[in-house]
Amino acid sequence: MTTTAGGASRTNDPVPAADALARYALPASHPVEEAARRAVLRAAEHLLARQHAEGYWKGVTQSDVAYEAQDLLLRRFLGIRDERVTAATGRWIRSRQRADGTWSLVHDGPGHLGTTIQAYVALRLAGDRPDQAHMLRCAAWVRSSGGVAAGELTARIWLALFGWWSWDDLPEVPPEIIALPARAPLSIHSFNSWIRLVLVPLAVVSAHRPVRPAPFGIEELFAPGGPPAGPAAAGPHGGWEGAFRRLDRVLRACRGATPGPVRRAALTACVRWILERQEADGSWGGFGPMTGYAVLALHAQGFPLDHPVLRAALGALEDSAVWTGDGMRMTETVQSPVWDTALSVTALADAGVPAGHPALLGAADWLLTRQTTRPGDWAVRRPRLAPGGWSFEFHNQTYPDNDDTSEVILALRRVAPRDEARVDDAVERAARWTGGMQSRDGGWGAFDADSTGTLVNRLPFFDIGDYCADPPTADVTAHVVEMLAALGRRDDPRTRRGVRWLLDHQEDSGAWFGRWGMNHLYGTGCAVPALVAAGVPHDAPAVRRAVAWLASVQNADGGWGEDWRSYDDPAFAGRGPSTPSQTAWALLALLAAGERDGSAVRAGVAWLTGAQTEDGSWEEPQFTGTGVPGVQALNYGLYRHVFPLTALGRYTRRQNTGAVSARSAPN
Template sequence: MTSTADDASTARPPHPPENAGRATGTGTGTDFAFPPSGPEEEAARRAVLRATDHLLARQHAEGYWLGFTQTDVSFDVQDLLCRLFLGILDDRLVADSGRFIRSQQRADGTWPLAPDADGHLGTTIQAYVALRLAGDSPDEAHMLRAAAWVRAQGGVAASQLISRYWLALFGWCSWDDLPEIPPEIIALPDRAPLSIYSFASYARVVLVPLAVISAHRPVRSAPFAIDELFVSAGPPAATTAKAPLPGRERASQRLNSVLRAHRKAVPRPARRAALAACTRWLIERQEADGSWNGYTPTTVYPVLALHLQGYALDHPVIKAALGRLDAGWVRVEGDKRMVETVLSPVWDTALSVTALADAGLPPGHPALTAAADWLLGRQTTRRGDWAVRRPRLAPGGWSYEFDNQTYPDNDDTSEVILALRRTGHPDRARVDAAVDRGAQWARGMQSEDGGWGAFDADNTSTLPGRLPFFDFSGYCTDPPTPDVTAHVVEMLAFLGQRDDVRTRRGVGWLLAHQEDDGSWYGRWGVNHVYGTGCVVPALVTAGVPAGAPAVRRAVTWLVSVQNGDGGWGEDWHSYEDRSRIGKGPSTPSQTAWALLALLAAGERDGSAVRAGITWLTDRQTKDGTWDEHVFTATGVPGVDALSYGLYRHVFPLTALGRYARRQDTGAPAAGPSAEPSAG
């Protein structure tokens, strides 16, 4: 989410205590207009009431909701290494972080990207280094297991690039073994094929500071050696693999040789000018809370880059960033320090409003009014990087975090508009104006092929992925995806714009991108269960009949991957292994996504829906929520797995609410008054 430009307050409690809400109890106005049709519906009603109370109790006094975001430990490690590089790492912080990182190690010595994922080489190397910082001896059993596993996977030389960038800062790895990232890339014209704007926003915010860092090639004195993480003897500099390389890697090496030659040939004034331009670019994009992009992972790199450019620790820019990093962590279990990579109040609030509306909370309920008021204050008011491709489009989107004016996204914008239209905020003119601006912005962000990406329009070049700068070449850009496109289509149709040419093109894009098995890919949630759960309700809201072939194929696929216990699940590895698509232990969020699709498809009375509803109601906890121990959200497929703390609650409540109130999508609740004035 974003704040307005003059909203610089960051001293907000990140996570409200339980029972901090505005109103609780079953007297909130949630009711049902008809007697239950059977035991499943009766159980669903009881679950809806308990879940409504639970969610209301979690609302912050300012009107927003905020769940806890978890990811792998690499970001905890990078926070430590950043502080070590800057000379501000203190013993207590290291000890507290070490306890958390140590608690996440698996029996085989590894650290994974997600609880249900295999051990990850780069993450394991980083975690090992962090524990060495925390005082763990390489001779201890857990460290021996980790080092042996790392060597068995090929050692440091085989690890992901981002891990080796961090190791190079302390001489554990040689800069000569890393890609050359010329800072002169900043000078390429904005619309040039390989300009920084050809990269996805999240890659761009790392690429620019990495270009500065790699130009300086800094090396701080290492506090210890990590020779035990290398396969062969010899200095860490001799880490380049000697085995024959595939054609793409050979091409990357040739390009890197050219860039290395460029490094030696570029005139010093030109290099200084490029570094200065990178510095200006970074400073212009620092948010009100001191972060870049509202994320911890994308904040540490600019801090290092700017410090190398001469910015002292007490400079306002660095000071603000370090303040954000200090505020961006929480303690769990008393003495364990855990970095929370991102705060997600806008997304969490929009989903919570929708869940409560689907549960039957009256539009004028104080909790929904307060949430709407808070969301209205978070609409972006200035142009961000998206304006490079849409220079004449007025701002109006919403971002994910508390402070992020630069990178609003189509996903949040759509969900916020859907949420606002479900509330009874007393200032309807203010709501109408905000919705009109947001919808107009989202409409203008449609890509040429008819779909929508997350942060940019037409960010589809294949060239950035061919450069050797990142490991995740397939995700260096931000092309349209089914889940984001579905949310925009659903929002536009909900606003009465079914027949708008942009909506129809979006529907056509979705139909053209259905998988052969009947599912849709999920870019920002794991994975095809999420994508299908997004697309089917959107198509139905947009006027595609529930009996249409695409919808029926989706239903067939969902039923075919339903688990024997009645729920649905999909494992993180399905991004890399198609044989695992739609397969995995049942989870509350993924079961709810499947149910939302099936309900929209008219399957309310089918056995699959009844079994799914029973799975959810049987597993509701005593305090009215659900437990979910796997990660079902996605930052970058195969690279960054996420767990959003409210997913386990808001999606089950939404599905159960629609089932119990016999409304198969959220659209009918809006009525004709939901149509905005803007076209």
């Protein structure tokens, strides 16, 4: 990709929003409503202009700079370092450094040790000297924070590739894990989908323990006293954590005793597993970091760089690069065209764009080409379920998810397509697939069904807390429930069980936890519209408690925001500077709850209209998307556009919930 950070637009001129939007039946009743109508017009114009010629929308996804650093480390490891790429990536990393010398996971967040270590090494690769002021500040902060030894596991894995950290001081990941039965508590299928894409390649890499000559030393990043004996020797002695620490020591001791034929067979099985999951664009799951691990594994196993598999993979990594207009280069950890397109269609429909508008028809046609047609890893737990879901990315047949599938169905039901039978067939297949992915407790996870094991969170392979599995979450469950309601299936047993799951998982405050968006504002903004769409009345206690919580955390300026730290500290729940996307999420919940004419909604709408820029969009440097709570935050480039337009559209159109259909549901 060679776009700017703002994204590309379609090559053919869209129908002007002034001509595309349906007229309002009633005059505006208040100056705030009049301003909101003008904002909707400008926002719709802006979004229509951003559609790509092929019919999709896609914003640029930003995350912390660890992934740019890993890109440079991978290139150095493979011997394909490019001076232009290195210099441009270095400029990007340098531009994101905080005044104290650190790098954060989020905009205006505190320094993060693992990301800072990787960024420092990347800048050394880019030519920065350790005696430069910004590097001295960084190294001093790293040492004061415990040094490399205290950094996150991912950073130490990348350092081990160059001998800056010892493989002996990393957890043992035996490739023989590939042979465990799928239903075994610690099989690879006990982990969530994206962890599997790291775990299996990492097992191959750790079996080979490759090391390239280090281009320089990084002694300045080690705290006084040097590294400890190793993470396996640390940690609690009792409970599951202690048991797994002892297991790691056993695996380490058995490493040299594993019969050669057994180890070779395990490595062959791991490589076969990796190769079977490469996507059409050369990536693994459409994820840049996971593709990097797969490249490392295959190269360690002996695949030359000119092998077709690695050529395709390196091409996919290059396609994830975004060159900014000022000579910097960033990498997208993941691209989001399916998600962005579904949300854009819904936003434009909520704004009053007719169901037969060319932009919506083009989007529907494009979405239909992205429906998955073959079983993926999800079929291990649902072997008799026919495929039919959608994934997040351009190419990802292996890992469709319930969230994207639900949002695509909701979007397709807002369009009057050229081929109605084709859309109805696609929607029905997708609805059956999503229904079949319901977990036993009534909720839905993102990628797998019944991925609720907790033992995997205790293994020393990863240090991401309780997110190694894929249990049901409120945001995903809410989107599925809303989708089923839009298809006229309120009374379906699956819908009723999903509603019960949501009601049972409302927090004492009245909010819902947000797994894939930040955080309780997202979870609540998903849950309330879904419950109302499924028939829960406005005066139900759950809805009233949610309304009361949203009112209690509204900022004095009228907007809403939630700090990233809410994932670790409940004091930040619903608290933070106002942002467009988070304000929109709060408004979506309040509108669904029947609060359109209340003071909280009016103040929130006024904040959104006042924050709109001249070009009809909104500015949002904050990261409001979530990859892993507390570990990886994301800034999705279209969130600042689609969610405010959706909220303002529903406000001006007096529409309580988005779970509506332009056409009758299929039989």
